[in-house]
Structure formats: structure tokens, C-alpha cells
Amino acid sequence: MDFISILSIFVMACFVGYYVVWSVTPALHTPLMAVTNAISSVIIVGALIGSATADSPVAKYLGLIAVVFASVNIFGGFAVTERMLAMYKKKERK
Amino acid sequence: MAPGAIQHMNRRPLTTLAALCSFTLSAPAYAAGGEGTAVSPWVSLAYLVAGVFFILALRGLSSPETSRDGNRFGMIGMGIAVITTLVTHDLANIVEIIAAIAIGGVAGFVIARRIKMTDMPQLVAAFHSLVGLAAVLVALAAWLNPGAFGILDANAQILTVSRVELGLGVAIGAITFSGSVIAFLKLNGNMSGAPIMLPGRHVINLGVLAGILGLIAVFTVSPEGGAGQGWLFLIITILAFIIGFLLIIPIGGADMPVVVSMLNSYSGWAAAAMGFTLSNTAMIITGALVGSSGAILSYIMCKAMNRSFISVIAGGFGADTGGGGAGAVKIDRPWKRGSAEDAAYMMKQAESVIIVPGYGMAVAQAQHALREMGDLLKKEGVSVKYAIHPVAGRMPGHMNVLLAEANVPYDEVFELEDINSEFAQTDVAFIIGANDVVNPAAKTDKSSPIYGMPVFDVDKAKTVFFIKRSMGGVGYAGVDNDVFYMDQTMMLLADAKKMVEDINKNLGH
Numbered sequence: 001m002d003f004i005s006i007l008s009i010f011v012m013a014c015f016v017g018y019y020v021v022w023s024v025t026p027a028l029h030t031p032l033m034a035v036t037n038a039i040s041s042v043i044i045v046g047a048l049i050g051s052a053t054a055d056s057p058v059a060k061y062l063g064l065i066a067v068v069f070a071s072v073n074i075f076g077g078f079a080v081t082e083r084m085l086a087m088y089k090k091k092e093r094k
Numbered sequence: 095m096a097p098g099a100i101q102h103m104n105r106r107p108l109t110t111l112a113a114l115c116s117f118t119l120s121a122p123a124y125a126a127g128g129e130g131t132a133v134s135p136w137v138s139l140a141y142l143v144a145g146v147f148f149i150l151a152l153r154g155l156s157s158p159e160t161s162r163d164g165n166r167f168g169m170i171g172m173g174i175a176v177i178t179t180l181v182t183h184d185l186a187n188i189v190e191i192i193a194a195i196a197i198g199g200v201a202g203f204v205i206a207r208r209i210k211m212t213d214m215p216q217l218v219a220a221f222h223s224l225v226g227l228a229a230v231l232v233a234l235a236a237w238l239n240p241g242a243f244g245i246l247d248a249n250a251q252i253l254t255v256s257r258v259e260l261g262l263g264v265a266i267g268a269i270t271f272s273g274s275v276i277a278f279l280k281l282n283g284n285m286s287g288a289p290i291m292l293p294g295r296h297v298i299n300l301g302v303l304a305g306i307l308g309l310i311a312v313f314t315v316s317p318e319g320g321a322g323q324g325w326l327f328l329i330i331t332i333l334a335f336i337i338g339f340l341l342i343i344p345i346g347g348a349d350m351p352v353v354v355s356m357l358n359s360y361s362g363w364a365a366a367a368m369g370f371t372l373s374n375t376a377m378i379i380t381g382a383l384v385g386s387s388g389a390i391l392s393y394i395m396c397k398a399m400n401r402s403f404i405s406v407i408a409g410g411f412g413a414d415t416g417g418g419g420a421g422a423v424k425i426d427r428p429w430k431r432g433s434a435e436d437a438a439y440m441m442k443q444a445e446s447v448i449i450v451p452g453y454g455m456a457v458a459q460a461q462h463a464l465r466e467m468g469d470l471l472k473k474e475g476v477s478v479k480y481a482i483h484p485v486a487g488r489m490p491g492h493m494n495v496l497l498a499e500a501n502v503p504y505d506e507v508f509e510l511e512d513i514n515s516e517f518a519q520t521d522v523a524f525i526i527g528a529n530d531v532v533n534p535a536a537k538t539d540k541s542s543p544i545y546g547m548p549v550f551d552v553d554k555a556k557t558v559f560f561i562k563r564s565m566g567g568v569g570y571a572g573v574d575n576d577v578f579y580m581d582q583t584m585m586l587l588a589d590a591k592k593m594v595e596d597i598n599k600n601l602g603h
Contacts, residue, residue, distance in 0.1 A: 059239035
């Protein structure tokens with residue numbers, strides 16, 4: 001993909017992000033942070049590419065370490081968000 | 095394998111959405127396969143779908159009902175991204191990769207199950223540091239093995255644009271890492287919340303920042319190969335680690351909600367920069383989402399404290415919890431002390447009670463006792479509402495999570511602008527562990543350090559109960575509070591949890 005196409009996607013995504021995040025209710029700002037943290041670990045894609053190759057052993061191990069860190073974040077981030085969201089309950093109607 | 099062959103992957107002209115739509119099942123030129131073969135449009139499509147799932151994940155958080163689905167969408171998106179990457183690359187190291195995912199996954203899962211909700215800000219800071227560190231490692235791996243990342247030009251040199259992306263990616267990642275580590279240490283109490291002010295720090299910071307940008311420029315234009323370039327890349331990384339550290343140490347405890355949000359934003363930009371390097375739509379979309387999310391949260395936090403972003407970054411506000419020492423306020427005005435019996439009696443008689451919890455409540459672990467108090471009052475037919483200030487916790491929305499954990503229904507919890515007009519019609523304002531956010535000086539006293547900060551109009555309520563450890567201490571801003579001395583105010587001087595438990599005993603019979 002050429003640079004301008006990527007840049008276009010990036011700029012559009014910034015606008016989408018702007019509107020989507022403003023629509024998040026303030027009560028859920030902490031889960032928002034936890035989940036954004038989990039999804040920003042999509043950087044694991046880069047880590048996997050680095051660790052998949054056999055060409056450069058140093059790059060491979062750097063990649064593998066990055067995979068570990070990103071995995072902590074992915075599993076930890078989604079799990080802690082799930083735990084928090086499960087706590088939000090509505091008033092019981094009697 | 096010739097690097098020239100590899101560079102074709104990720105570089106197929108998947109240019110616009112229109113082009114995306116025009117792909118058909120029978121595009122024979124794009125056979126999916128391992129490293130070295132052309133990347134299938136289905137692969138790019140899969141990453142795009144992952145990106146869309148991430149957007150849906152955030153969209154779900156617009157209300158608590160849809161939030162759990164949102165989180166699942168996020169998981170699905172991540173699953174798609176990881177599996178797509180695994181099936182489209184050589185699986186030579188698949189065992190090690192699975193092991194790495196398992197180690198990280200189990201560690202993350204265990205931490206997520208065990209963490210206390212009061213410690214959520216530290217956890218988020220720690221997680222941010224990991225994203226930052228992962229970005230640094232990926233950037234280093236890409237620089238060491240550019241062929242695998244598809245960033246080589248025809249002469250087997252790293253593409254110019256990729257060098258800029260790598261340089262920025264590694265710098266933002268390193269800043270995120272070291273900044274988050276400092277934020278973690280401050281939030282976790284391993285390091286004092288007091289700002290550490292180096293002399294001439296603005297000059298130092300700007301100098302280091304300029305140095306990083308200058309070196310990235312040199313790195314971009316310098317010829318490939320030779321030890322010089324390696325050193326350049328490492329120095330950029332090290333300088334970025336240093337600047338992250340320098341940026342966060344002068345920021346005081348009270349400004350931590352802004353810092354955590356800001357680092358959230360940086361972790362997003364780091365992911366986006368690596369997404370540019372890899373031409374990966376999932377990473378770019380996510381990076382942009384997270385980057386804007388953190389930026390918006392920083393803005394909301396700054397506005398809630400009436401501080402400009404620049405002044406927060408410049409640092410020095412919010413010396414430490416409680417002010418104390420020389421900063422303590424002289425008590426020379428009359429004030430009334432109330433007891434648990436008084437509070438129980440008055441609230442039982444009231445028609446409406448608004449509870450204003452602050453971080454002090456969380457420190458005293460009084461949220462469960464408080465919810466019990468709310469239940470007892472509701473049984474007496476009293477309307478109970480909770481009023482949350484945006485900066486009530488140590489991170490955005492923190493107080494809402496703490497109340498939710500104590501089983502307070504979220505439809506009894508209100509934001510500042512939604513409830514502030516109700517204080518004038520309310521019988522009792524019950525302030526527990528909050529101080530600056532109810533200080534009327536923010537509305538009237540131009541000389542006050544908190545002037546202009548939006549505050550609750552508790553002074554308009556018929557009766558005010560103010561739980562506080564003692565009369566001497568002041569809030570973060572270190573200013574006296576007129577609410578203490580109002581005719582309708584009764585100070586309840588005790589540990590918040592003990593006081594609420596006493597009130598509950600009195601409400602019980």
C-alpha cells in the first residue's frame with residue numbers, strides 16, 4: 001500500500017475515534033482505558049512477524065519478548081475490562 | 095531469499111475502499127501463502143475487519159448495556175488479527191510463538207483476576223508501559239530484519255518513509271514505556287507523588303526532544319549499513335527513554351488522571367507508527383482510535399480541573415496528599431461537629447440525599463458500607479443519588495467502577511452536569527472523601543488556585559454532612575473550604591469507613 005492510502009486510513013480513523021470516544025459514557029471511562037489498552041496491543045502483529053522469521057536470531061528473540069508483553073496486555077486488558085463491566089448493574093425493579 | 099521478493103508483501107495496491115470492493119473471489123494473482131509470496135487481498139481485508147471490530151468495541155461502551163458486547167467485539171478483532179498474521183507467515187517458530195503467547199496470556203489473565211479495583215490506575219499505567227516496550231522491540235526487530243517486515247526498496251535499503259516511521263515509532267514507544275513506569279511508581283506509592291523539579295527542566299526537555307527529532311532526521315537520510323546507523327537508532331531509543339522519564343517526574347499526584355490518559359494516547363500513537371511501517375490497517379485504525387481516546391480523556395480531565403494541558407505537562411502542581419505541615423490551614427472560624435446519630439436521624443427524615451464520594455472514600459475502603467447506607471435509606475423511602483466529579487478518582491471514571499464494584503446500580507450514579515442543579519432542592523448532601531470538588535471558592539474566589547474548576551453546589555443543600563479525618567487537613571490544592579463553616583454543615587470527623595458503619599448501626603434501629 002502506498003503511503004498516501006495508509007495516511008488516508010489513519011486520518012479517517014482519527015475522526016472515527018474522535019466521534020466514537022465522545023459517545024462513550026463518562027461512567028465507563030475506566031473500562032474504556034482498559035479496553036483501548038488491550039486493543040493497542042494489536043502491535044502483537046508486528047511482534048509475530050518479527051518472531052516468525054528465521055533470518056535474524058536477534059530480531060526473532062526481540063519479537064518473541066514483544067509477543068509476551070503484548071499477550072500480557074491482550075489477555076489482561078480484555079479480562080479486566082470484562083470483570084469491570086460485569087459489575088455495572090441496573091437498579092432492580094421491584 | 096532476495097529481499098526484493100519479500101518487499102512485495104504488504105505493498106500490494108490495496109489503495110482505496112473502492113478498490114477493496116472491486117476484488118472478487120477469483121483474483122488469481124493473489125495466491126495466499128507464506129513469506130515471499132504476494133499478499134492476498136483477503137489478508138488485507140481480514141486486518142480491515144479486525145479494525146472495524148475494534149471500532150465496534152469502543153462503540154459498545156456508549157452504554158453499560160452494550161458494553162459487554164463491545165468487549166467481545168474487541169476480542170474477536172484481536173483474534174482475527176493474530177490468526178491472520180500467523181497463517182500468512184512462515185511458521186518456523188510456531189512452538190516458541192505459542193509458548194510466548196501462553197506465558198504472556200496466563201500472566202495477564204492472573205493479574206486481571208487478582209487486581210483490586212482501587213489499584214486500577216496503576217494496572218493501566220503498567221499495561222501502557224508494556225505496549226510502549228513492545229513497540230520499541232518491534233521497531234528494533236524491524237530495523238534488524240527489514241526484509242521480513244517488507245520495508246526494503248529495490249537496492250535492499252530500508253525505505254526512507256519507513257525510516258521516519260521506525261524512528262518515530264521507537265521514540266514514542268520508549269517515551270510511553272519510561273513515562274508509564276514513572277506513573278506506575280507514583281500511583282503505586284513506590285515513589286512520592288510530589289513533583290520532582292529539576293532546575294532548567296524545560297530547557298533540558300526541549301533540548302532532548304529537539305535532539306531526538308534531529309537524530310531521526312539524520313537516521314532517515316544517512317546511508318544504509320555501517321555501525322553508525324545502528325548507534326543512531328540506539329541513541330534515539332535511549333534519549334526517548336530519558337525524555338519519558340523527565341516528562342513525568344515533575345508532574346504531581348493530583349494531575350495523575352491527566353498523565354494516565356496522556357500515556358494511553360501515546361501508546362496508541364506508538365501502535366499507529368508501527369502500523370505505518372507494516373502497512374497494516376488493523377494497527378493503524380487501532381492506533382488512531384486509542385490515540386484519540388487518550389487525547390480526549392486528557393482534555394476532559396484538564397477541563398474538570400480547569401487546568402491547561404500545557405500547565406499539567408509543565409508540572410509542579412499538587413505537592414502531595416493532604417498538604418500538611420506548613421500548608422495546613424488555621425482553623426479560626428466556628429464549625430459544628432456532628433455525630434453518627436445526628437447523621438442517621440437527619441437522613442432518615444430527609445426526602446432526598448445526594449452522596450458525593452471522593453478518592454478518600456476509596457482509600458478508606460468505605461464503598462461497601464456506603465452502599466449499605468444507601469440501601470438502608472432507600473428502605474426508609476429516601477431518594478438516594480450519587481454525584482461523581484470527573485476527577486473524583488485517580489483516573490477517568492475510576493469512582494464509577496468503585497461504586498459499581500460495591501453493587502451501586504449505575505442508574506443511581508450521576509455526572510456533575512446532570513445532577514448539579516438538584517442540590518438546591520435536596521435535603522442532605524453527604525460528602526465522603528471529597529474536598530476540592532465541593533469547594534465554593536472555585537466559583538467565587540479569583541485568587542484561589544482552584545478558581546474556575548467546575549464544582550458541586552453542595553452549599554445549596556439544606557443540610558451538609560462532611561466526613562473528614564480531621565479539621566486540619568486540606569485537599570490536593572491546599573486551600574480552605576468554606577463549606578466546613580456553613581450553618582447547615584455538620585462535620586463528621588472520623589475514618590470514613592468507621593463513620594459510615596456507625597451511621598448504618600444507627601439507621602438499623
